[in-house]
Amino acid sequence: xxxxxxxxxxxxxxxxxxxxxxxxxxxxxxxxxxxxxxxxxxxxxxxxxxxxxxxxxxxxxxxxxxxxxxxxxxxxxxxxxxxxxxxxxxxxxxxxxxxxxxxxxxxxxxx
Amino acid sequence: xxxxxxxxxxxxxxxxxxxxxxxxxxxxxxxxxxxxxxxxxxxxxxxxxxxxxxxxxxxxxxxxxxxxxxxxxxxxxxxxxxxxxxxxxxxxxxxxxxxxxxxxxxxxxxxxxxx
Numbered sequence: 001x002x003x004x005x006x007x008x009x010x011x012x013x014x015x016x017x018x019x020x021x022x023x024x025x026x027x028x029x030x031x032x033x034x035x036x037x038x039x040x041x042x043x044x045x046x047x048x049x050x051x052x053x054x055x056x057x058x059x060x061x062x063x064x065x066x067x068x069x070x071x072x073x074x075x076x077x078x079x080x081x082x083x084x085x086x087x088x089x090x091x092x093x094x095x096x097x098x099x100x101x102x103x104x105x106x107x108x109x110x111x
Numbered sequence: 112x113x114x115x116x117x118x119x120x121x122x123x124x125x126x127x128x129x130x131x132x133x134x135x136x137x138x139x140x141x142x143x144x145x146x147x148x149x150x151x152x153x154x155x156x157x158x159x160x161x162x163x164x165x166x167x168x169x170x171x172x173x174x175x176x177x178x179x180x181x182x183x184x185x186x187x188x189x190x191x192x193x194x195x196x197x198x199x200x201x202x203x204x205x206x207x208x209x210x211x212x213x214x215x216x217x218x219x220x221x222x223x224x225x226x
Binding site: 004040041042043044045048088090098099100101102103104 | 115144151152153154155156159167202204214215216217218219220
């Protein structure tokens with residue numbers, strides 16, 4: 001099955017850019033997602049990218065996909081304190097499009 | 112549009128007791144998922160329903176966990192008997208399509224503590 005790995009923690013200053021990285025193992029993954037989880041809340045879909053794309057931009061969010069290296073990144077421009085949360089990368093694979101989540105990266109934004 | 116509803120939000124039980132969680136997906140969503148999220152980890156899929164049929168329960172500990180979605184709408188997840196390692200947040204999600212390749216919308220989760 002799919003394995004998805006992320007670094008555990010990232011700390012940035014307010015106004016700087018944040019880059020959260022993810023690696024996955026299943027080259028047949030059709031979609032890759034980024035979810036945000038705030039304390040005590042469920043997961044909120046932030047953005048996703050199709051496997052035939054290299055980049056997707058959505059307001060302050062930029063997703064880069066390197067299929068050769070099976071590497072996905074999420075860049076948040078002008079990071080705000082409200083961006084402090086845990087960010088999960090997730091890959092979709094298999095006949096029933098099973099979603100496998102990474103371990104999550106905790107983003108801390110310092111005012 | 113109402114989101115995915117889950118209850119209860121919190122539950123504390125002693126080991127070897129039973130517990131049940133309830134989920135009501137977004138209206139019209141064919142696919143329903145139950146995930147277990149242990150503290151410090153990402154969600155792990157326990158079971159996936161399409162309408163009222165199970166399409167993936169490969170990671171469900173079937174000796175103690177069971178789930179049903181009898182009318183293809185709401186669902187219950189049961190643990191009997193509970194173990195200490197079952198302490199986690201149980202997340203329910205739903206998606207519109209039957210091929211799974213649709214956005215999953217998550218409920219707020221049920222936080223279970225087993226003492």
